[in-house]
Structures are given as C-alpha cells and as structure tokens.
Amino acid sequence: MIHLIKNAINEGLLNIRRKLGSFLITLLMVSLSFMVFDIFLIISWNLGTALKNEQENVGIEVFLRDNITEVEAVNLADIISGMEGVRSVYYVSPEEAEAVFRADLPEQADLLTLLGPQFHLPASIQISLQPDYRTSDKVGGLARTVSGMDGVEDIVYGKEYLPGLTRAVDILAKLVILAGLVLAVSLSLVVANTVRLAVTRRALAVQIMSIVGAPGWFVRVPFLGEGLLTGVAGAAGSLLLTVAVSWMLSSSVPHEFLPVKWVMLVLILGASSGAAGSWIGMKSGIPKPRS
Amino acid sequence: MLTFQNVSRFYNDWPALENINFKVQRGEFLVVSGPSGAGKTTLFRHIWMGDLPSIGTVEVAGYRSDRIRKDDLPLLRRKLGIVFQDFRLLPERTVFDNVALPLQVAGTSPKAIRRRVFSLLAEMELNHRRSSYPHELSGGEQQRVAIARAMVAHPVILLADEPTGNLDPEVSRRVIDLLIEINRSGTAVILATHDPRQVPAGTARFLYLERGHLVNPGIWDGYRQL
Ligand SMILES: Nc1ncnc2c1ncn2[C@@H]1O[C@H](COP(=O)(O)OP(=O)(O)OP(=O)(O)O)[C@@H](O)[C@H]1O
Numbered sequence: 001m002i003h004l005i006k007n008a009i010n011e012g013l014l015n016i017r018r019k020l021g022s023f024l025i026t027l028l029m030v031s032l033s034f035m036v037f038d039i040f041l042i043i044s045w046n047l048g049t050a051l052k053n054e055q056e057n058v059g060i061e062v063f064l065r066d067n068i069t070e071v072e073a074v075n076l077a078d079i080i081s082g083m084e085g086v087r088s089v090y091y092v093s094p095e096e097a098e099a100v101f102r103a104d105l106p107e108q109a110d111l112l113t114l115l116g117p118q119f120h121l122p123a124s125i126q127i128s129l130q131p132d133y134r135t136s137d138k139v140g141g142l143a144r145t146v147s148g149m150d151g152v153e154d155i156v157y158g159k160e161y162l163p164g165l166t167r168a169v170d171i172l173a174k175l176v177i178l179a180g181l182v183l184a185v186s187l188s189l190v191v192a193n194t195v196r197l198a199v200t201r202r203a204l205a206v207q208i209m210s211i212v213g214a215p216g217w218f219v220r221v222p223f224l225g226e227g228l229l230t231g232v233a234g235a236a237g238s239l240l241l242t243v244a245v246s247w248m249l250s251s252s253v254p255h256e257f258l259p260v261k262w263v264m265l266v267l268i269l270g271a272s273s274g275a276a277g278s279w280i281g282m283k284s285g286i287p288k289p290r291s
Numbered sequence: 292m293l294t295f296q297n298v299s300r301f302y303n304d305w306p307a308l309e310n311i312n313f314k315v316q317r318g319e320f321l322v323v324s325g326p327s328g329a330g331k332t333t334l335f336r337h338i339w340m341g342d343l344p345s346i347g348t349v350e351v352a353g354y355r356s357d358r359i360r361k362d363d364l365p366l367l368r369r370k371l372g373i374v375f376q377d378f379r380l381l382p383e384r385t386v387f388d389n390v391a392l393p394l395q396v397a398g399t400s401p402k403a404i405r406r407r408v409f410s411l412l413a414e415m416e417l418n419h420r421r422s423s424y425p426h427e428l429s430g431g432e433q434q435r436v437a438i439a440r441a442m443v444a445h446p447v448i449l450l451a452d453e454p455t456g457n458l459d460p461e462v463s464r465r466v467i468d469l470l471i472e473i474n475r476s477g478t479a480v481i482l483a484t485h486d487p488r489q490v491p492a493g494t495a496r497f498l499y500l501e502r503g504h505l506v507n508p509g510i511w512d513g514y515r516q517l
C-alpha cells in the first residue's frame with residue numbers, strides 16, 4: 001500500500017515535470033488573479049480595523065441641565081448604567097470638565113478666566129457601550145431614550161460618521177465574500193480545464209493503468225494532486241507577490257498585512273477550489289475504459 | 292475459469308454479440324476468429340469487464356459480471372494479461388517501466404519489481420532494450436514488450452486481440468510461437484485473429500464469430516471452412 005501511494009504521487013510529479021512550462025504559466029495566472037483578491041482583503045482588513053477603533057470610541061455624551069444637583073446626576077447615571085447595551089457610565093462634574101478643558105486646550109484656558117467665576121461648564125455623563133451596541137441603529141435608539149429623561153439637556157454621539165462607516169464595512173464584507181466566490185469559481189474552471197486537457201493528453205496512460213489493474217483512486221490521485229497543487233501554490237504565490245507589493249507601499253500608504261488566520265483562509269480557498277476544479281475536470285475527462 | 296452464458300450485448304438496440312455461450316478451462320488455448328466487425332474485440336472487452344453484457348452473464352476467475360463491484364475490477368484485471376494490436380505502450384516510459392507498470396499499480400515493492408522484470412526481460416530476450424523508449428523499438432520488439440507487460444503479474448489468462456495485425460509474417464510467427472510457449476507454461480491464452488491458420492492445428496481450440504454469433508461452436512476447427 002505504501003508503495004502504491006508513493007507510485008501514485010510519483011506519477012503526479014512526473015506529469016507535472018513533463019509540462020513544467022505550461023504548469024508554471026497556469027500558476028502565474030492563478031497567482032495574479034488571487035493577488036487582486038489578496039489586495040482586496042488587505043484593504044478590507046485595514047478598513048475593518050479602522051472602523052473597530054472608531055467604534056471603540058463610540059460612546060454617548062449626555063449633558064445635564066445646570067439646575068441639577070450632584071445627587072440627582074449620580075442617580076441618573078445609576079439608571080443609565082442599568083440600561084441594555086451600556087457597559088459603563090462615568091459622571092463628569094463641572095469642576096472635572098473644567099480641569100479636562102484646561103488640560104486638553106491650554107491655549108483656550110484664558111477664555112474660561114475671561115468668562116468669570118459665575119460661568120461653569122455643564123456636568124455630563126459619559127456612556128461607554130457594549131461592543132455589539134456600537135452600531136448606528138442601536139446607538140440611535142439608546143440616545144433617544146436617554147434624551148427623553150429628566151435633567152438631560154443635550155446628547156452628543158457620532159451620528160455624523162457612524163451610519164456611513166457601518167454601511168461601508170458591511171458593503172465591504174459582502175464584496176469580499178462575492179470576490180472570494182467569483183475567484184473560487186473561476187479558479188475551479190481554470191483547473192477543471194487544465195485537468196481535462198491533462199486527462200485527454202494522458203488518455204492512453206489512463207486507459208492502460210485501468211486495464212492493468214490500477215485502482216480508480218490511483219488513476220485519479222495524480223490529477224487531483226495537480227489541481228490541488230495549482231490551487232495552493234497559486235494562492236501561496238499570490239501571497240508572496242502581495243507581501244512584496246505591501247512592503248513596497250508600506251512607507252507611502254501605511255497599512256497592516258493580513259493576519260495569519262486570513263492567510264490560511266486564502267490558502268484553503270486555493271486548495272479547495274483547486275481540488276473542486278480537478279474533480280470537475282476528471283468527471284468530464286476520464287472516459288469509461290473501452291478497448 | 293471463464294464462462295459466457297447467454298451473453299448478448301446491444302449498442303442502441305443493435306446486437307454486437309448475441310447469445311454467446313462458451314467456456315475456457317485453466318491452461319487452455321482458444322483462438323477466436325472471424326471477419327472484421329464480427330465482435331471479437333467486444334467479446335474481449337466483456338472478459339476484462341470494460342463492458343458488461345446487456346443480457347446473460349460473464350464469469351471470469353471467480354468474478355461475475357452481474358455482481359462485480361467497481362472496486363473488484365482492478366482485482367479481476369490483475370489476473371488477466373491483455374495485449375492489443377497497436378501495442379499501447381506508454382511512450383514516455385522506458386521498456387523497463389512499461390513492463391513494470393502492472394506491478395507498480397498493484398503496490399509491489401520496488402525490489403520485487405526489479406527482480407521480476409529483469410528475469411522476464413531476460414527470458415524474452417529484451418534485456419538489452421530495457422532502457423529504450425518504445426519509439427526506438429521495432430514493431431516486433433514493441434509487441435514483445437507488450438506481451439511482457441501482460442505476463443509480468445503472472446496472469447491466469449492472457450488475452451491477445453490481433454497481436455500480429457501490425458506485424459509482418461516472419462515477426463508474426465515469432466509472436467505466435469511466444470504465445471504457444473506461454474500457454475505451455477500453464478497460462479490460458481485467448482487469441483483473436485483474422486487468420487486462424489497462424490496457429491498450428493492441435494495446439495488450440497477454435498471459435499468462429501460472425502456478426503455477433505458463434506458459428507457451429509465445437510465443430511469449427513479453423514481450417515475446413517477456409
Ligand atoms: N462501444 C460501442 N458502441 C457502438 N458500437 C460498438 C461499440 N463497440 C463495438 N461496436 C460495434 O460492434 C461491432 C463489433 O465490433 P468489434 O470491434 O468487436 O469487431 P471486431 O471483430 O473486433 O473487428 P476487427 O476485426 O475489425 O477488430 C462493430 O460493428 C462495432 O461498430
């Protein structure tokens with residue numbers, strides 16, 4: 001059995017060596033089309049990371065009426081902290097707000113002095129949200145509820161950019177899946193075609209092997225291996241090319257390369273569409289043996 | 292060991308074989324002749340079960356056409372050696388590798404393969420040709436390589452479908468002699484040929500096929516009717 005498996009693999013390698021030139025060209029073709037996908041993935045990965053960072057910052061800032069007492073404010077904060085989607089709340093007193101203002105904007109600090117001691121910044125409650133609440137729909141809902149509460153003067157949250165960003169990432173995720181599907185289908189077809197050609201070219205060998213008693217899998221393994229190798233090596237080649245491009249662009253366009261998980265995903269996509277392709281190619285290529 | 296029982300094979304309702312009945316015993320030499328298109332190749336294809344009968348059953352070395360599973364086909368074929376008119380050697384393999392093929396696809400160890408192939412090539416006077424490629428050989432040499440490939444795994448039946456069809460008379464005689472010798476050493480041989488006179492009287496049993504029918508089976512001796 002070991003010899004049999006070894007022979008099947010050798011047979012496959014021999015087939016590839018016999019047409020190394022055309023195999024390499026196919027590989028380059030696959031790599032280049034995969035590279036487009038890789039770049040797409042990188043863009044999507046980096047935008048996704050950026051959005052996540054933005055979303056981390058998405059919170060609601062609740063400004064309180066001037067006439068509210070500190071006890072009432074803390075009560076309000078307590079109620080809010082019990083609401084769904086709220087991770088934590090933080091009460092900012094007028095004094096703290098002023099300290100923060102002075103620290104953050106030292107050049108404007110004179111402004112406060114100019115306004116005199118009777119002026120003070122409003123107290124506020126900073127709401128930070130559960131991760132799955134950081135979408136425009138849910139933030140909006142929560143904000144409406146809170147703004148209707150007693151003692152609330154005004155509410156600020158990132159409604160200007162949030163819906164746009166969320167939708168952009170949604171669309172991007174869909175596009176990536178679509179591109180992956182298109183790529184998988186086209187790679188399968190390319191491999192199916194080369195395998196079908198290979199089967200036709202090797203029709204005599206296929207027939208003779210089956211006639212001298214080779215098991216079906218022995219005849220199929222070399223073709224399957226060829227498809228699998230085309231897929232995996234093509235995907236790996238595209239990743240190498242993409243690393244090179246990413247490295248060249250890293251100074252002008254700062255970005256991150258794909259995480260290991262996504263790299264594996266690209267390789268698995270290559271392997272599975274290669275295998276599927278060779279299966280399709282064999283299905284239409286290997287004839288019933290007739291003498 | 293080989294039985295055809297009421298075998299008919301239709302291609303689009305057209306009978307290539309019709310109601311064929313015969314048996315071959317262990318170690319027998321059977322010659323099947325008949326005009327072109329009579330169904331000789333179709334008959335052979337039923338023996339190695341590359342095709343199955345529309346009606347009736349074929350039984351070969353314990354495998355029955357109506358019960359055989361796909362996984363058994365390789366096992367059946369390892370008990371058969373098959374030789375074709377056009378040799379069908381693999382052009383990109385040396386003589387050695389062509390002959391070794393049936394053992395390679397059966398999972399025999401490389402050492403055992405080397406031992407068997409070397410001794411067989413020596414026996415068939417092909418040893419000096421073992422590193423040549425098929426296109427470097429004469430037709431007669433190619434057919435002997437094909438016969439070596441058919442014999443390498445010690446088949447119980449050797450099927451030779453017009454093995455001399457592409458060879459001149461002198462070389463043909465050597466090939467027929469080789470088949471007779473193989474039969475003497477115990478392997479059943481089934482030979483399809485247009486010209487049954489190639490085989491000396493008394494060495495073989497003869498069947499005559501015509502338009503898919505066996506003509507006077509048991510009586511026809513290959514000579515009287517020609
Ligand atoms: N797969 C097939 N489909 C349709 N018809 C077939 C098929 N195989 C064989 N036939 C027909 O069956 C008949 C017998 O063919 P076969 O090849 O068995 O003849 P043969 O006796 O071997 O002839 P020859 O001496 O020329 O080799 C022919 O008419 C052929 O056209």
Ligand SMILES: [Mg+2]
Pocket residue numbers: 331332333452
């Ligand atoms: Mg024929």
